[in-house]
Amino acid sequence: MTTTPQRPLWAGRTLALLGIFLVALNLRTAVAALSPIVDEISAELSLTPTVIGVLGMLPPVCFAVFGILSPAFTRRFGLERVLIAAILAMVVGHLARGFAPNAAVLLIGSAVTFAGLGVGNVLLPPLVKKYFPDRVGIVTSIYVTLLSFSTFIPALVAVPVADSAGWQVSLGMWAIFAFAALIPWVALVIRHRSAAADPLIEHAEPALMGRVWHSSIAWALAVVFAVSALNAYAMFAWLPSLLADTAGTTPTQAGALLSLFAAMGLPAGLLIPWLAARMRNVGILVYAGVVFFIVGYLGLLFIPATATWLWVAFAGAGPLLFPLALVLINLRTRTHAGSVALSGFVQGIGYTIGAAGPLVVGILHETSGGWTVPLLFLMATAVAGAFAGVVVARPHLLEDAHERRNSSR
Template sequence: AAAAARDQVEEAPAAVTGRVFRSPVAWALVGIQAASSFNAYAMFAWLPALLQDTAGQTPVASGALLAVFGFMGLPAAIVMPILAARMRNVGILIQVGVLFFVVGYVGLLVAPAAAPLLWVAAAGSGPLLFPLVFVLINLRTRTHGGVVALSGFVQGIGYSIGAIGPLLFGVLHELSGGWTVPLLMLFAMVAVASASGFYLARPRMLEDTWDRAPRESAREG
């Protein structure tokens, strides 16, 4: 009996992970995590060079603006968990983060020298999506196993995608000879977060979605 119990415990994580893979909730959270990480890592790596080339900033000034970019995420880490726990439609918070990214990137594309501090502060506020994902992992699950499996799934895939952000940004910069194409790539990642936000606007739970596909297949059979 003890051996059977151990087998059940050992098999549970793999079974749960497989079911998470089929959940739209899980993939929506991956989209937000990947977009937030991808954009943040690319900006941390390339923002100083971008500002020096397009906004006429000195190395010292561009370094200070990079610090502003990083600092803007601190208030979000405090406020987002509180707001997410109290709001019924968290999709609004996701779209706010998307809007910050869009404002910052449009400014850097169209008029980088006009208000670099404003553009950097806006883009730096976009990663409020990062702490929001971790709150949603808890808010969109009903079981401890679901939390553990969803957290590993979202972070594993999200961070892996985010890690290639600086490399792809640099490659596109070299190939295009400018900053427009790599910034457009960041816009594309922000669009992924926005689409994920629309899906997560409704209070769907992980455990309600991971069994849907098997049930539908059974009905079709």
């Protein structure tokens, strides 16, 4: 792994830093702002259970689809321009949701918004590598933490805003924040367009994008990301019901415990990228995430009513694999072209698998009539992450395998 001399964080790259942080603050707003007020929206737009279910499935599906497609977009237009288009999609989608007169417009607006979010998910890691190769750990830590804020702040303010100004304002107001994220990137593109040479476009070559499918480090990171996504989505969907059935919690208590599960992502977002950038064996962090999942699930399986908060906290610490996978996308690539290819692959595969989590857990719960089989299933998926950790621990880069193949010919 190559090292890059450090320079001041803001030196000559203020717009890029501000742009990365503002985009991170927007990457979950559309997801978190809807569910707290879905009943109010449903009462006015007559949403059927099927429509509500589709709205719940759209985020991971769009994240997966556009995670896979994003490298192709950047190959044609470049990182910054594709990100600008993604932010514009967020703005348009938020406004469409806010002004939605019926369920169809709400669905279309949500799909457009989530498409923009999916592209943004993929592009932030390579943008960090491009502009901050000397500060990958700290910049990733900050933007993942901001991403966590974009998850729970909309959920906190959605109901009060809807009560005072209407659900339309509660959904549409996030367009303002998305527009704010647009400004530094437009300014950056204009600045470089005025220069003699345009250094903005460095894309993932088609050959590299094809070979990523045959890379052991790419598949290992995809498994790590998928384990985090599958377990997180499953817990967000089913933890309140699980706790009500097994621990006898009230809806208020279950909501508080779900918030605890989500809040465990804040310290992980701050610490894990920083640690990963300094540790020689990052496999230890993968194994730690796996252990946290398993300990939490064992507690919920055998003694759910005793120290329930502790088992939820352990399970909530398991998704430390999410910020770990994001920072390793950069630590396991040499160029930001490689980072684009790896980011699209890892997040595309990871979100595809993760989207199945709530559905599989629901089917297992319904067919088994309890929570033992679903929890055993989630533990099994966590164990898969440990095997991937063995590969992730090796300090090799995505481009190395390609170079070795060329040199052997």
